[in-house]
Amino acid sequence: MTKPRFLHAVEHGLRQAHRYPGTVLALYLFQLFASLISLYPFWFLFNRHAERSLIDALPGGLMNGHHLIEIGAAEAGGFQLAMVWLIGCGALALVGNLYLAGGVAVVVARGRGDQPALFRRAGFAFLPRFAILALWMLPFAALIPIAMITLESILTLIYGANPDDQLGGLALQLRLAVLVLAGFALKQLFALARLHMVRNPHRSSLASLAAALVFCFAKFRAVLGFLLIFGTAYALLGFSLFELRPFLPHDGWLLVVLHQLWILLKKGLDVTLTHAEWHLIDAYTDRPAMVGGGMPPVRRLPGL
Amino acid sequence: MNTHFGPWLWLLCLLQPLAFSTEPLSPRIANYRIEARLHPQERKVVASQYLLWHNQSRHPVADLQFHLYLNAFRHTQSTFLRNNPGDARPFDRIWGALDIQTIKLQPPARSRIEMNDAVSEEIRPDANRFEQPPDAATLVDVTDQQRFIWPDDGNIHDQTVMQLTLPNALPAGASIWVYFEFEATLPDPPIARTGAGADYFFVAQWFPKIGVWQDGLWNCHQFHPFSEFFADFGVYDVAMTVPANYHLGATGRGGPPDQNEDGSLTYRYRAEDVHDFAWTTSPDFVVHEEQVDDVAVRLLIQPQHRGQIERHMVATRHALRAGQELLGEYPYDTLTVVDPHPRARETGGMEYPTLFTVGTRRGLPKAVRLMEATLIHEFAHQYFYLLVATNEFEEPWLDEGFTSYVEGRLSESLFGTETGILELADFKFSDRHLNRANLAATGERDAMAKKSWEFMNYGSYGVNSYSKPALALGTLERVLGRETFDKILRTYVKQYRFKQPRAQDFIVIANVVSGRNLNPFFEQLMHENGTLDYAVTGVRSSRKTSHHGRDVTNSGEDSPLFSNQVDLRRLGTFVFPVEIELCFEDGGCRREQWDGRDAWHQLRFDAPSRLVSAQVDPEYTILLDVNFTNNSRRLEASGAASDQLASRWFGRFQWLLELFAL
Ligand SMILES: [Zn+2]
Numbered sequence: 001m002t003k004p005r006f007l008h009a010v011e012h013g014l015r016q017a018h019r020y021p022g023t024v025l026a027l028y029l030f031q032l033f034a035s036l037i038s039l040y041p042f043w044f045l046f047n048r049h050a051e052r053s054l055i056d057a058l059p060g061g062l063m064n065g066h067h068l069i070e071i072g073a074a075e076a077g078g079f080q081l082a083m084v085w086l087i088g089c090g091a092l093a094l095v096g097n098l099y100l101a102g103g104v105a106v107v108v109a110r111g112r113g114d115q116p117a118l119f120r121r122a123g124f125a126f127l128p129r130f131a132i133l134a135l136w137m138l139p140f141a142a143l144i145p146i147a148m149i150t151l152e153s154i155l156t157l158i159y160g161a162n163p164d165d166q167l168g169g170l171a172l173q174l175r176l177a178v179l180v181l182a183g184f185a186l187k188q189l190f191a192l193a194r195l196h197m198v199r200n201p202h203r204s205s206l207a208s209l210a211a212a213l214v215f216c217f218a219k220f221r222a223v224l225g226f227l228l229i230f231g232t233a234y235a236l237l238g239f240s241l242f243e244l245r246p247f248l249p250h251d252g253w254l255l256v257v258l259h260q261l262w263i264l265l266k267k268g269l270d271v272t273l274t275h276a277e278w279h280l281i282d283a284y285t286d287r288p289a290m291v292g293g294g295m296p297p298v299r300r301l302p303g304l
Numbered sequence: 305m306n307t308h309f310g311p312w313l314w315l316l317c318l319l320q321p322l323a324f325s326t327e328p329l330s331p332r333i334a335n336y337r338i339e340a341r342l343h344p345q346e347r348k349v350v351a352s353q354y355l356l357w358h359n360q361s362r363h364p365v366a367d368l369q370f371h372l373y374l375n376a377f378r379h380t381q382s383t384f385l386r387n388n389p390g391d392a393r394p395f396d397r398i399w400g401a402l403d404i405q406t407i408k409l410q411p412p413a414r415s416r417i418e419m420n421d422a423v424s425e426e427i428r429p430d431a432n433r434f435e436q437p438p439d440a441a442t443l444v445d446v447t448d449q450q451r452f453i454w455p456d457d458g459n460i461h462d463q464t465v466m467q468l469t470l471p472n473a474l475p476a477g478a479s480i481w482v483y484f485e486f487e488a489t490l491p492d493p494p495i496a497r498t499g500a501g502a503d504y505f506f507v508a509q510w511f512p513k514i515g516v517w518q519d520g521l522w523n524c525h526q527f528h529p530f531s532e533f534f535a536d537f538g539v540y541d542v543a544m545t546v547p548a549n550y551h552l553g554a555t556g557r558g559g560p561p562d563q564n565e566d567g568s569l570t571y572r573y574r575a576e577d578v579h580d581f582a583w584t585t586s587p588d589f590v591v592h593e594e595q596v597d598d599v600a601v602r603l604l605i606q607p608q609h610r611g612q613i614e615r616h617m618v619a620t621r622h623a624l625r626a627g628q629e630l631l632g633e634y635p636y637d638t639l640t641v642v643d644p645h646p647r648a649r650e651t652g653g654m655e656y657p658t659l660f661t662v663g664t665r666r667g668l669p670k671a672v673r674l675m676e677a678t679l680i681h682e683f684a685h686q687y688f689y690l691l692v693a694t695n696e697f698e699e700p701w702l703d704e705g706f707t708s709y710v711e712g713r714l715s716e717s718l719f720g721t722e723t724g725i726l727e728l729a730d731f732k733f734s735d736r737h738l739n740r741a742n743l744a745a746t747g748e749r750d751a752m753a754k755k756s757w758e759f760m761n762y763g764s765y766g767v768n769s770y771s772k773p774a775l776a777l778g779t780l781e782r783v784l785g786r787e788t789f790d791k792i793l794r795t796y797v798k799q800y801r802f803k804q805p806r807a808q809d810f811i812v813i814a815n816v817v818s819g820r821n822l823n824p825f826f827e828q829l830m831h832e833n834g835t836l837d838y839a840v841t842g843v844r845s846s847r848k849t850s851h852h853g854r855d856v857t858n859s860g861e862d863s864p865l866f867s868n869q870v871d872l873r874r875l876g877t878f879v880f881p882v883e884i885e886l887c888f889e890d891g892g893c894r895r896e897q898w899d900g901r902d903a904w905h906q907l908r909f910d911a912p913s914r915l916v917s918a919q920v921d922p923e924y925t926i927l928l929d930v931n932f933t934n935n936s937r938r939l940e941a942s943g944a945a946s947d948q949l950a951s952r953w954f955g956r957f958q959w960l961l962e963l964f965a966l
Contacts, residue, residue: 031965035957039950047946054919054936055945059722062949063730065737070933073744093964101966172667183963190966241955259955266962 005280006222010229013275019113020271023104026119027267030096032260038089041082045075095127098134101191102126105198108274122198130194133205137190147182151175177231184230188223189216191274195281215284222280226273233269237262329635330537330577330802333358334514335434341545341568342507342585347398347500349488353511354437356538358479363520365474368482369453370466373509374402374498376527377491381461383454384496387757388529391495391650400491400499404512407450407468408443410481433479434539440483446471456526456757464527466512484512494650496529501648508582508656516695516804525697530765531756533689533696533703535579537802545570546585553604553640554583555657577635577802578657579693584642592617596624598637605643609664612675616641616662619676622718623683630713630790631687631797639686641679653678655685655707671727677715677735684710691801699807700756700765705773712736712774730952736778736927739771744835744930747772753807753830775927776829782925784818792817825880829928834877838900838920839934840884842871845915868915870907874900878928885922888913895922915939 017024049071050062058064062071072079106122107115155171193212197203203211216223241258248254335358340351359365376384377392377400385392449469454462474480488510491499498508509532515524516536523534546552548567556575564570575581584604592603592613601624603616620641628634640659644651652663660682664675684707688694694702712735715724724734749764752772759765781789796805796813811826828834848863872884881900887893890913898905898920907918919936921929929935 027965031958031961034961035954038961039954039957042953043946043950046949047943049933050945050949051941051943052937053933053945054917054938055933057919057922057936058924058932060730060732062945063732063952065722065733066740066932068731069737069741070744070931073741074931074933090961090964093961097964097966172669187966194966253951256951256954259958263958263962270965 005219005283006225006276009222009276009279009283010225010273012279013272016108016111016275017268017272020107022114022116023107023119024264024267024271027100027104027270028260028264030100031093031263031267034089034093034096038086041078041085045078045082046071049074094134095131098130099123099127101194102130102198104271104274105194105278108271108278109195109198126194126198129197129205133193133197133209134190136205136209137186137193140186140189143186144179144182147178148175151178180234181227181231184227188226188230189213192216192223192277192281195274195277199278199281199285215281219280219284226277229269229273233266237266328577331358331360332434332538332577333360333536334579335538336511336540336542336581337434337437338511338540338542338581339545340542342505342547342550344500344503344505344547347490347492347505349490349507349510351484351486351488351511352440353484353486355482355484355512355514356434356437356479357482357514359474359476359517361517361520362476363517364476365470365517367470367522368468369515369522369524370468371509371513371515371524371527372402372404372464372466373513373527373532374400374488374490375463376400377495377498378463379461381459382464383457383459383462383526383757384464384529386459388496388762391529394493398489398492398500400495401489402486402510402512403489404450404466404484404486405447406445406483406485407447408440408483409446409470410438410443410483434541437483438481443481443483444471454526455522455524456528459526462526465515465524482514486512494648497651497654499648499651501645501651503588504584504586504645504648506582506584506642506644506648506651506661508651508654509580511581513580523695523697528697528757530759530762530769531696531700533580534698534804535693537577537579537693540573540575540578540581542574542581542583543570543572544583544585547587549587550585551587551589551591551604552583552585553589553602553642553659555581555640555659556636557600557638575636575657578690580657582656582659584659584661586645588645596621596639599624599634599639600637601639601641603641603643606645608646608666609643612664612668615670615675616643616664616679619679619718620683623680623714626714626717627680627683627687627710630710630793632794632801634686635691635801636686639683653682655682655689657690658686660685669728673715673719673723673725673727676718677711677725680714680718681707681711684708684714687797692797693802693804694806695804696756698755699753700769701752701773702805702807702810704769706777708735708739708770708774709777712739712778735774739775740927740930742767742771743775743928747930748833748835751831751833772829772928776825778927779925780814780822780825782923782927784820788818828878832877835875835930836878836880836926836928837875837930837934838880838882838926839873839875839931840870840918840920840937841873841934842869843915843918843937843939844869845939848910863910865910865912866914868907868909868911870915870918872898872905872907872918872920874903874905875934876930880926880928882920882926883922885919886915887917887919889916 046062055061055067058066100123102125103119103123105126107119110118151174189212192215193209196211197205197208335356337354338351340349342349357368376382379399380386380389380392446468450466452463453465453467454460455465490505490507493499493501494506498506513535515522516534540556542554544552544554545564545568548569550569552571554571554573555578556573558571558573561569561571588607589604590607590610592605594601594617601620603613605613605616624634624639636658638658642659642661644661644663649663652661654661662675662679662682668675687710688706689696689703696703712724716734722732722734725738726733746763746767749760750768752768754768756765759768792814795817796810799813800809807830811822814822845866845868848865848867850863870884870886879900882898884896884898884907885893886896888911892913896907917936917938921935924932
């Protein structure tokens with residue numbers, strides 16, 4: 001009896017992941033850096049008022065409504081700038097992540113562990129093509145409202161006009177879950193399209209996307225499996241943080257450490273699952289990859 | 305009264321205590337009997353109305369004045385819509401109207417009384433007469449004696465106040481029957497508070513309502529955008545005919561409906577000692593009935609909000625119980641809570657005697673307590689509007705301000721002092737927070753004591769009628785102590801229930817009960833627009849140096865003392881005495897007083913320990929202080945607070961950015 005392909009692929013990913021500590025660390029450090037940079041202006045604005053004031057005299061400290069509102073009013077312009085800064089950081093993080101995705105895909109495809117030089121070159125090489133692919137993804141964003149509408153109609157079908165009355169808080173949680181899963185599905189499709197593009201660099205972005213879609217339908221259960229793994233990772237984090245929070249030290253340092261641990265694990269999971277996806281795509285397609293067999297001829301990569 | 309019935313009269317007098325086991329709670333000046341029929345298709349209520357009005361003043365009355373509120377929604381040139389044009393949209397709507405077809409009068413009934421040889425004529429209202437209105441056919445038609453007047457702004461297009469000239473002046477003490485036939489058209493979609501949406505009807509301010517005859521003048525204002533309530537107490541006996549299968553809720557108490565031959569239902573409601581009557585009807589309502597102590601509560605809720613019945617009831621029970629504990633007995637035996645149709649949200653959050661509207665949304669998270677806050681607010685109006693019947697046109701803060709204060713008190717006792725309105729992770733807000741945010745943002749645009757239409761705009765009306773007075777009462781509560789303040793509040797309600805007090809009446813009670821002269825506080829609060837903001841702007845401490853220089857003999861020894869200095873500033877113009885807490889390196893703290901009059905104040909003193917922080921108003925008693933963050937200052941900067949906040953938010957930002965990670 002042969003193993004199911006999906007589990008096989010995940011197992012393959014797990015066996016490979018330990019060879020990529022540098023890649024995981026790069027992903028993590030970028031995320032850390034981006035978070036700190038985007039947080040800084042907010043910290044600055046609050047600290048300006050808090051450092052000389054007896055903020056803790058009111059319950060909740062700086063998060064007490066009085067302080068929040070007063071500092072918010074005093075720094076209205078500052079907070080607007082900080083929001084612009086945050087959005088800017090988000091946009092930059094998106095570009096940075098496209099770059100990182102190229103690097104990860106290529107080093108994983110080659111299958112020889114960390115290769116910093118290849119990572120960098122591949123990252124730059126695939127950045128513009130991934131950007132175009134990302135634009136092609138936009139129409140698929142309609143998936144999210146479609147999923148929501150589908151859920152509503154199913155709920156209505158089962159529970160009548162007012163599912164909230166029957167389900168109470170569960171209805172809201174269901175909606176949230178579907179929203180998150182639809183978001184994950186989009187990200188999954190994008191990841192598969194990227195891998196297809198890396199596998200066959202001469203293909204257009206639209207063709208790669210189409211190939212990814214076909215793959216999704218062909219290996220539906222596997223794709224669903226990936227989604228569930230991501231969903232479980234997030235749910236575990238949310239649940240454990242929510243449950244742990246009352247027991248954590250008041251000043252929050254342990255929370256920060258736990259967050260870092262989780263982000264690090266999540267990045268490791270990303271690399272592992274990229275391996276698994278690559279493995280599945282490889283097994284699914286008979287034609288050898290142009291970057292194939294884990295040995296991409298470097299000159300075949302666009303721009304290299 | 306006909307003396308032939310002498311013996312029977314005696315018997316009646318003996319039975320009187322049985323029929324009216326209690327004295328009327330209020331001076332029953334304006335008493336209405338209305339027969340109304342709803343025509344749902346036309347959004348119309350067709351009605352006939354008997355008003356028995358009693359001139360309890362010492363002045364004869366030559367004319368009567370009536371509010372025709374629904375005419376505010378006739379067209380965009382009414383005073384209401386001129387000042388709030390947005391409310392009229394969309395223009396292809398059904399406009400509101402109150403059209404009077406007939407007005408008839410019955411001349412006053414007189415009786416002669418002999419007193420000490422002198423014959424005096426007295427005209428007395430007879431409680432029994434209200435039950436037996438005259439036959440309309442026998443009354444004198446005075447329909448052509450009506451004309452519109454515009455006492456507030458001279459806007460000749462406004463038709464919300466009608467003057468009816470009497471053929472003969474009504475003497476002091478006399479009462480008169482006025483008969484109306486009228487058609488009330490409800491705006492659809494509703495405009496601010498009243499109207500129809502889908503098959504939901506909220507019928508408020510719908511009948512010709514007499515103004516208040518006060519000191520020989522009519523107090524009968526036009527309908528302005530932000531205020532509408534001032535009326536005399538009385539008895540309302542109202543029959544409302546609605547289509548079959550329509551549920552109905554109304555002011556007062558009603559029995560099960562009578563079924564008419566055409567299938568329609570007639571509900572009859574009676575309310576005593578109230579000053580208005582509103583009703584609502586819709587086939588959609590889910591009716592939840594529950595007895596809360598002595599009060600029969602009816603909740604009329606939209607079917608899609610059925611899941612929130614218990615949420616409504618939790619707030620209602622708490623409001624009734626905690627409200628009565630704080631403010632004294634709720635003297636009525638019914639309370640109707642109405643959840644408006646989603647297509648008539650405008651009618652939400654409004655108070656009427658023994659009935660009010662709230663408003664919620666599907667899936668409103670429990671942590672967002674806007675519905676509960678509104679419900680508690682509208683309940684509090686049963687005291688500050690219904691019982692203590694202040695003039696909302698002229699002193700809106702006596703009505704909304706006291707209500708907002710009580711809303712804060714009751715929702716905090718239900719949900720916690722920091723979380724009366726919102727409790728989502730770190731975000732916790734109560735009425736106090738929001739009121740202070742409003743005050744800081746727009747508090748200084750106007751003085752508080754203004755007529756409702758004299759404020760700069762809606763925001764300024766809101767902050768000065770709701771937030772600022774609520775915070776002022778909260779400040780008094782904290783400065784005088786809760787026990788004293790509650791006594792003031794209870795005394796005020798007790799003394800002025802079923803009366804129409806003015807601000808000065810409350811101030812007198814506050815002064816007497818607290819034993820303090822609060823006039824300077826109320827003077828600034830009501831008649832000035834200054835902000836109240838005290839700040840510590842500097843804290844200094846250094847080891848005391850010995851004296852040096854010419855003519856000084858220096859012992860050469862360093863002093864063991866520290867020279868400490870605190871700079872305080874009054875940043876607003878509102879003067880309020882403050883307490884300052886000084887804390888030292890050795891852990892000790894002590895307090896100083898400052899009358900707060902000067903623009904700044906400096907404390908300089910030597911102490912054996914280094915001063916590490918200073919704080920004005922350390923107990924946060926002065927809720928009117930628009931900035932608490934500047935109330936304290938420490939000698940050494942510390943990043944602890946912002947670091948802690950940052951550590952919380954750092955994780956959240958990582959999550960946020962993880963959304964962009966591919
Ligand atoms: Zn109110």
